[in-house]
Amino acid sequence: MDQQLDYAPCGYFSISDKGIIQSANQTFATMLSYERDELLGKHIELFMSMTNKLFFHTYFYPYMQLYGHVSEIYLSLQSSSHHDIPMLLNGVRQTREGETFMDCVVVEMRRRLEHEKDILATKQRLEHLVQETNETNRKLELLHQEYEAKQRELLSINLQLEALALTDPLTGMKNRRYFNESLLAHINKFHRSGDPFSIALIDIDRFKSINDTYGHPVGDLVLTELAELLHASSRETDVTARFGGEEFVMLLAGADAINAVHIAERIRTVIQMTPMGNLHITASIGVATMTSEDSDDKLISKADQALYRSKTSGRNRVSHVMDLDSNK
Structure with missing residues (x-):
């Protein structure tokens, strides 16, 4: 055998139609840890496990007979120490001097198998990592949904707290804080555009006597019903x-002094004409209209002065602060 073929970097052997090894290069003998003479004349299946023998019979021989060649067959041959050596085999059927031979070339697959095992292990690790990532993402999504639900709940609570902070707990009306904020907004608008507005302070006449005579629960009921009456009588x-x-x-948005007094008189009349259970109440009202010299505190003080005039003038009446100056 040619020396170059004998020591080629792949195993070579040639078998007869019956599977008897006719020739083999030194590389093939070294692969199996045999001397070359120990291989020649032996049946190739002597160096195979039962599984590989069955594969050889059901695939190698029929394919050679039908097509005259095989490519990249994966099988294992046993070494002299009975260790399986994985190999990749290519073969071709040829006729020389009237005899048929099957020439085969084999390449050890140890490194490839190790590489494939590494690839498989890496693939499994990646699949596990993807699974963990998906699980983490699912948990994050659940946490995100929980966070958004908590945010909505917190927003709802904040809105409720804000509403409570601006609402009178007894009557359900807006409270003084809300009124003060609205007053400042209207004052700013007045300085920008000159749109008129007025305020009216409404005080229940002799309310202390109601509490003293009928008790505080009745007094609270009067306050609640008056709040509903004022809300129903007010404009949007x-x-x-x-x-x-x-x-x-x-x-009273958009109301100058004349309109404000007219609105206040209408409200005073409604209060006087509307029974509160078995009681009839009256109210005194003080009105002040915004001027360029007024601040929020000054405007409220003016309305309070007008209210005092209504109280001291017999109650159940409306007074505008400008009437105080004209009566001096």
């Missing part, structure tokens, strides 16, 4: 609030 543009105690306040 008005701001109505409980100012404190038995006092209520209305911000």
